[in-house]
Amino acid sequence: MISVFDVIGPNMIGPSSSHTAGALRIALMAKNLVSVPIEEVEFILYGSFAKTYKGHGTDKALLAGILRMNTEDEHIKDALEIAKSKGLKYKFTIDESPINSHPNTVKIIINKNVSVVGESIGGGNIKIIEINNIKVEFTGEYSTLIVKQYDKKGVLAHITHCLSEYEINIAFLKLYREEKGQKAYTVIEADQKINSDVIDEIKQNQFIIDVNLIEVK
Amino acid sequence: MEFKNANQLTEICSNNNIPISEAMIQCEMFISQKSREEIISQMTHSYNIMKKSVYRALSEDLKSIGGLIGGEAKKILNRGKNNKSVCGTLMNKAIGYAMGVLEVNTSMGLIVAAPTAGASGVIPGVFIALQEEFNFTDETMTKMLFNAGAIGYLITRNATVSGAEGGCQAEVGSASAMAASAIIELMDGDVQKCLDASSTALANILGLVCDPIAGLVEVPCQKRNALGASNAMISAEITLSGIVNRVPFDEMVTAMYNVGRSLPFELRETALGGIAATPTGCRLCKSIL
Numbered sequence: 001m002i003s004v005f006d007v008i009g010p011n012m013i014g015p016s017s018s019h020t021a022g023a024l025r026i027a028l029m030a031k032n033l034v035s036v037p038i039e040e041v042e043f044i045l046y047g048s049f050a051k052t053y054k055g056h057g058t059d060k061a062l063l064a065g066i067l068r069m070n071t072e073d074e075h076i077k078d079a080l081e082i083a084k085s086k087g088l089k090y091k092f093t094i095d096e097s098p099i100n101s102h103p104n105t106v107k108i109i110i111n112k113n114v115s116v117v118g119e120s121i122g123g124g125n126i127k128i129i130e131i132n133n134i135k136v137e138f139t140g141e142y143s144t145l146i147v148k149q150y151d152k153k154g155v156l157a158h159i160t161h162c163l164s165e166y167e168i169n170i171a172f173l174k175l176y177r178e179e180k181g182q183k184a185y186t187v188i189e190a191d192q193k194i195n196s197d198v199i200d201e202i203k204q205n206q207f208i209i210d211v212n213l214i215e216v217k
Numbered sequence: 218m219e220f221k222n223a224n225q226l227t228e229i230c231s232n233n234n235i236p237i238s239e240a241m242i243q244c245e246m247f248i249s250q251k252s253r254e255e256i257i258s259q260m261t262h263s264y265n266i267m268k269k270s271v272y273r274a275l276s277e278d279l280k281s282i283g284g285l286i287g288g289e290a291k292k293i294l295n296r297g298k299n300n301k302s303v304c305g306t307l308m309n310k311a312i313g314y315a316m317g318v319l320e321v322n323t324s325m326g327l328i329v330a331a332p333t334a335g336a337s338g339v340i341p342g343v344f345i346a347l348q349e350e351f352n353f354t355d356e357t358m359t360k361m362l363f364n365a366g367a368i369g370y371l372i373t374r375n376a377t378v379s380g381a382e383g384g385c386q387a388e389v390g391s392a393s394a395m396a397a398s399a400i401i402e403l404m405d406g407d408v409q410k411c412l413d414a415s416s417t418a419l420a421n422i423l424g425l426v427c428d429p430i431a432g433l434v435e436v437p438c439q440k441r442n443a444l445g446a447s448n449a450m451i452s453a454e455i456t457l458s459g460i461v462n463r464v465p466f467d468e469m470v471t472a473m474y475n476v477g478r479s480l481p482f483e484l485r486e487t488a489l490g491g492i493a494a495t496p497t498g499c500r501l502c503k504s505i506l
Contacts, residue, residue, distance in 0.1 A: 002248075002370055002374060003248055004241055004244070004245045004369075005263070007332050008331045008340075008366045009329055011327065012329075012330055013326065013328075014322030014326060015281075015322045016434060017333065017334050048432070051506060052431070052433070054506065055282055057282055074327055077325035123379070
């Protein structure tokens with residue numbers, strides 16, 4: 001359903017909802033997936049991002065997302081300087097090879113060991129399509145829980161049990177894995193806000209590696 | 218209180234004897250489950266951002282990222298001050314303010330995308346010029362944003378406001394139609410006149426392509442925001458004079474959508490056609506990117 005504030009809005013830092021606001025939101029989601037302090041980040045830009053990122057301030061917006069700014073923050077344009085002053089190392093790499101995904105695509109590599117691929121699909125809306133080389137798909141429209149786990153029996157049952165105990169209704173749930181018995185991700189999009197108690201309880205299971213919550217909107 | 222097209226909106230307004238702005242407020246309360254106070258305070262916040270963006274362009278020296286625009290609002294307003302404006306004070310302000318918001322947008326300042334960032338100058342241009350010249354209160358202007366929002370809501374539901382999908386007619390054209398309807402309610406015109414003015418505004422810009430140089434929201438976008446603001450005022454004036462509108466709003470929205478979808482790919486925000494593809498457009502593109 002469309003809200004009047006989708007039409008008179010969003011309130012945003014220009015110049016482009018897809019190249020600026022959307023880029024920031026992808027980076028913010030990537031940042032939320034990492035529980036440790038971020039020391040360095042590399043952005044690999046594809047498609048239209050690769051061609052026009054400077055003219056649209058996409059580089060500043062991406063870094064602003066890593067720095068936890070929101071799309072209304074007037075300091076986005078100073079993101080490069082703010083990152084430098086905080087000692088955050090950053091690098092932009094242009095990859096102009098043809099891509100299969102949406103023209104506005106970026107791969108974000110944090111601390112050399114976490115990678116997230118996102119697409120800015122228009123009007124500031126986004127889609128995360130890959131985490132650590134595993135294909136996923138979610139938009140951040142809902143409260144989204146990303147559980148990193150080992151592919152063992154009973155893990156999913158444990159997660160859903162915890163959620164139902166806290167009366168959280170699951171809107172969408174998907175399980176993604178590398179290969180049988182290896183690392184896997186469960187992505188849960190929920191109707192209600194998810195609090196830290198639920199997350200702590202989910203972490204109790206021995207096969208759960210990490211749990212991250214993404215609430216962007 | 219939901220409405221899917223202008224017919225349903227008209228029916229809601231006449232059954233309850235309310236203006237379009239009120240119908241939109243009630244629809245939003247229903248959709249979002251928020252209180253009237255919350256919704257109005259959120260819109261007041263949006264109007265404050267619009268005002269700030271206009272005044273920033275008049276008081277600061279803003280430099281766009283691509284370097285193709287900057288300082289235009291001040292030049293236009295300065296010209297208006299010596300009473301020689303060929304547009305008159307009201308129109309001079311409306312176009313100057315509209316262009317100013319695009320300066321803020323392209324220098325990474327805060328704007329309200331209404332309905333998009335590329336067309337973000339039209340509504341603030343018209344609204345703030347009218348408020349200053351006719352001394353309307355902030356409260357009244359904020360209410361009129363709901364009227365404009367209702368028109369944008371109908372176009373988003375039944376067509377598109379995206380340049381990549383429907384060309385500039387869908388961005389600046391929609392913003393212009395939204396502003397035209399708001400002017401009518403502001404001037405005490407009835408619901409039918411609001412829709413007639415919107416339909417006229419869309420008709421006047423029908424077919425306008427999206428062809429930004431280097432893909433940036435600078436040239437020709439900034440001047441087209443001035444066009445959108447003046448077109449809203451022209452369309453409102455025509456309607457308020459009692460001149461008949463032949464094609465109803467819903468049909469005009471469909472026409473705009475069909476025209477948009479038949480525009481070639483090169484003329485929908487790809488920077489491959491129109492002004493972007495001129496030798497000068499290509500040269501500027503190479504020097505920027």
